Amino acid sequence: MSNTRPSDKKQADHFARAREAQSVALLEDYVEMIGDLHEELGEARVADLAQRMGVAQPTATKAIARLKREGLATSRRYRGVFLTETGAALAMRVRARHRTVVAFLVAVGVPEDVAEMDAEGIEHHVSRHTLTAFEDYLANRLAADHRP
């Protein structure tokens, strides 16, 4: 094997971080959706979750099991799913990030529906630093639009 270049470790770390982000992505999407359902319907039922996530019902049940394991949600048999404090806090952050990403994409010229689609995947790989850059861009754009 060829010797390890100094840049290799950094690149490997980038891939590792992307993998980590991906492993959290499912948790984020479910937690956000549970929050949405509670706001809209007053409860989050497994069947609604499955339908909105576009998966079969047992797939949603399994995801919920993972949420519980990780301390993000609780559930009562045949009664629906509930976010823990940690889960609710995550949901808020995830929802805000989702909205920022969509708004940013739209601001740089991506059509609304495409932005909504791409954001669903992109959001999970947007670091705090990049999110701030997006927010700053939106703030400046807004200012520019209101300038004569």
Add this chain to the structure above:
Amino acid sequence: MSNTRPSDKKQADHFARAREAQSVALLEDYVEMIGDLHEELGEARVADLAQRMGVAQPTATKAIARLKREGLATSRRYRGVFLTETGAALAMRVRARHRTVVAFLVAVGVPEDVAEMDAEGIEHHVSRHTLTAFEDYLANRLAADHRP
């Protein structure tokens, strides 16, 4: 279960597409990396691939098996990995997209190293449409910078 709202199918479809993009992500990264290695070293050995992807060597071997199954690469035992025409074409598109995403992030104020990190995950969720928006933004930015 509550009735199906019209927007549910669209949202479910967004998640489905994000899942699909994710399932292709690994192929894209490997194919791009194999291309890089051939350019830099004249060959793509399994050990180098594993090192740069930040995974164990058998993990890379397994990924290569999938590349072969999907017609993107070939390999000769103990001799390295080679891209098919399809694989090489994909590598070119993926590399170009990667560069565009990084350049775009930097252009909107993300530090270079952070851009490189986030892009590794983001790139796989950037649709043709969004990529075009990024390219247009870069073209205009460039023009604006050269304006007096």
Add this chain to the structure above:
DNA sequence: ACCGAAACATAGCTATGGCTATAATTACTG
């Protein structure tokens, strides 16, 4: 109060993508 339907859980399958340990092959070196 019951019975059928709806909602949910469980069982069990597949594929992917990690890993370690070890076998097999090729390359190198004295």
Add this chain to the structure above:
DNA sequence: CAGTAATTATAGCCATAGCTATGTTTCGGT
């Protein structure tokens, strides 16, 4: 050219995330 080192392959493990089929519980209408 023999023996060792390096590289690659294989075996076998685990966790995740999807699915269908089927059992169980709860709900709602008569």
